[in-house]
Amino acid sequence: MNEPDKNKIDKEDFHLNFPINKGYIKRRKIYNNIAFILAVVAFIIGGFPVFHIVYSAFIVGYKYLNWHFISTLPTGFPIGAQGGILNAIVGDLYLIVIASCLALPLGIGSGFYLSLFGKKGINSIIRLLNELMVGIPSVVWGVMGFYVLSTNAGLGFHFGFSALAGGLTLGFIMTPIITLLTEQAVNRIPASYIEGALSMGATKWQATKSVVVKAAMGGIFTGILLGVLNIIGQTAPLLFTNYYNTGMPTGITGPGGAVGDLAMLIFIYIHEPSRILHYKAEAASFVLLFFVFALDIGMRLITRLTVKIFEFF
């Protein structure tokens, strides 16, 4: 039994003696406006480089932006003086597909594992390693790829400078990003969603696919998108594992297995003394930006579609 007196409060005092900080109430409106202005300024500062890149890429490269440019292989001397960038576009597709084959199952799988199963202690170690992996400079991945995947000497897979070696290296870069975002996406789902489904008599898989996957889908696809965007901007890892091919690949390993790549193309063209190649590099940047844009839109559509597909099973 509690003494009732202790919980009695003086209601008169409670309601009548409430201080109002008029100064602060006025000031916080000013803070609110300042915050708004800062947000706008941040947007302008952050957005300016983007607009500048798009603008300058277009202004300098526009005369090459035509169907011919994206549908033909580079020719002429120096190579690229004539023709287009088809090699790089096709090469990027190769690399994205190969990297995704490694990174999607591995990344999404470990993301789900980390958030739904596993033991706390081990999980925190895996999580730490994963975050470490995100922080590894891409050139280090390139060196790793060279020794393990590309080089024909010593132990390793002896894939040569090839799409497979380059793509897998990029896949390793992509994996931890996807893991991180998958785990966060799943963790953000309120427990009540899953409990609700389980309480209806859903199996764990039914609950996972109907509620978890659906709710986490947005986050997972953001992870995939960030991963893909990250790797199509990479050049350092490719220097050691694929380098660059001005033509079409004849396979994905060994001689003839190397592919072109937009980022590498820009990197190489910019280093040439030829003016034409500089213009073409800008035009290629524009194509790359458009690629990014299309990918973003495409991902959103895929997200919706995938949710529908999952509901079916």
Place this chain on the structure above:
Amino acid sequence: MADNNGTIKNDIKIEVKNLNFYYGNYNLLKNINLFFKKNSVCTIIGPSGCGKSTFLRTLNRMNDYTEDTKLTGEVLIDGKNIYNRSVDVVELRRNIGMVFQTPNPFPKSIFDNVAFGLKIHGIKNKEFIAERVEKCLKYAALFDEVKDTLYKPAFSLSGGQQQRLCIARAIATNPSVLLMDEPTAYLDPMSTGIILDLITSFKKYYTVVVVSHNIQQAARVADYSGFFLSGELIEFDNAGDFFTRPKDKRTENYITSRF
């Protein structure tokens, strides 16, 4: 008690005039007219989905944040239309406490949940805050249960405890209007009794609007009561007449079916 027509306007805290509310094209609240007097408790009853929560949210403009909605008509608080462009919504809500239908504590500690309102309104005195938090929790009949766990996350509380926490949070800043959407939905009879007494004692200081599904509880605390049916206000009267001699057949049916 006092009849509701002959009184002077000064007695009226909230007046709702020709209020219509739309979700998209769907006209949910249809031409609502009523008023709430100062220092009174008004209960809103009606079947699920009839628009009670929506109505409550029009009184502090919480529907501003729901997309694709439209409102016509007026809501006057202290004689001023809160939907006027010149009205400062932040200032308005400082004056109107709200307890939501589902408890929604912040992802903070129990203490910080109650202290939040004080802090955002510029109260810095730590002693005052600590004292006020304790009083609010006592007021909401929660203090005994949480006095040793004040710094634990609010989500670790049970549903009913969370609801009382939200009540404590709502009264911390001393509003003059209190909107409560089924404040006893998650509570046991004991705590329900405490909260009902609390509501009754609130009216000395507040204008209280309570949505309730429980007619007995509504009758116990009400000075006035209104019955909503599919977005229409069927009847609004002082509680004595409303619960014993309803004028509309539909009100009578609803009340008696539940007793």
